[in-house]
Amino acid sequence: ELKVEQNPLFLSMQEGKNYTIYCNYSTTSDRLYWYRQDPGKSLESLFVLLSNGAVKQEGRLMASLDTKARLSTLHITAAVHDLSATYFCAVDLFYSGGGADGLTFGKGTHLIIQP
Amino acid sequence: GAGVSQTPSNKVTEKGKYVELRCDPISGHTALYWYRQSLGQGPEFLIYFQGTGAADDSGLPNDRFFAVRPEGSVSTLKIQRTERGDSAVYLCASSDGPPGERNNEQFFGPGTRLTVL
Numbered sequence: 001e002l003k004v005e006q007n008p009l010f011l012s013m014q015e016g017k018n019y020t021i022y023c024n025y026s027t028t029s030d031r032l033y034w035y036r037q038d039p040g041k042s043l044e045s046l047f048v049l050l051s052n053g054a055v056k057q058e059g060r061l062m063a064s065l066d067t068k069a070r071l072s073t074l075h076i077t078a079a080v081h082d083l084s085a086t087y088f089c090a091v092d093l094f095y096s097g098g099g100a101d102g103l104t105f106g107k108g109t110h111l112i113i114q115p
Numbered sequence: 116g117a118g119v120s121q122t123p124s125n126k127v128t129e130k131g132k133y134v135e136l137r138c139d140p141i142s143g144h145t146a147l148y149w150y151r152q153s154l155g156q157g158p159e160f161l162i163y164f165q166g167t168g169a170a171d172d173s174g175l176p177n178d179r180f181f182a183v184r185p186e187g188s189v190s191t192l193k194i195q196r197t198e199r200g201d202s203a204v205y206l207c208a209s210s211d212g213p214p215g216e217r218n219n220e221q222f223f224g225p226g227t228r229l230t231v232l
Contacts, residue, residue, distance in 0.1 A: 004157075041225070043158070043208075044223075045222065090157070092219055101148075101171040102150065102163055102174060103148075103158075103160065103219075103221065105159070107155075108155075
């Protein structure tokens with residue numbers, strides 16, 4: 001059974017600081033997605049990582065994937081209040097030949113950025 | 116273009132009642148997924164459609180849950196004899212390719228918040 005673990009689950013940080021969210025998963029996969037969710041809203045796609053060593057950047061957010069370590073990171077640079085949200089990583093097992101056809105999500109990292 | 120839409124946005128029902136939740140995917144997307152998100156948790160996969168057929172229903176918790184997509188576009192998730200534990204946000208997502216495609220990026224709707232009293 002695929003397990004996806006994120007840490008930390010809760011993070012409060014100040015504007016201007018840097019921080020990294022970690023996503024570990026238990027079964028081989030080379031497809032990983034990051035989503036953002038604002039309170040009471042649906043999920044917004046942030047990054048699609050499709051190979052070992054993939055790195056994507058958008059504004060103050062940068063995501064990477066290490067399939068050998070089964071680890072993805074979401075790095076926040078010089079955080080601003082607007083980045084406050086819950087961030088989910090999700091793993092796709094289908095291409096690896098196993099598991100359900102849907103995505104398996106972590107529990108999410110609830111990020112609060114204080115002025 | 117329009118994104119994934121879901122109706123109703125909120126549904127309150129009593130224990131034992133039947134409910135239907137509707138999803139209208141992005142036009143042209145052949146793949147459609149249902150997920151359930153409980154408070155403080157990530158979404159959990161329920162069922163996946165490719166076209167009209169349910170290609171994978173391994174996430175449905177029991178036989179009270181059923182979903183259809185008769186014309187390969189709009190889908191309805193049906194829950195019989197609702198229980199309080201069914202209370203959650205039900206999310207629908209669509210993708211323009213099946214899981215075997217290299218990029219299976221899924222686009223999510225706003226969800227239906229179901230409350231079973």
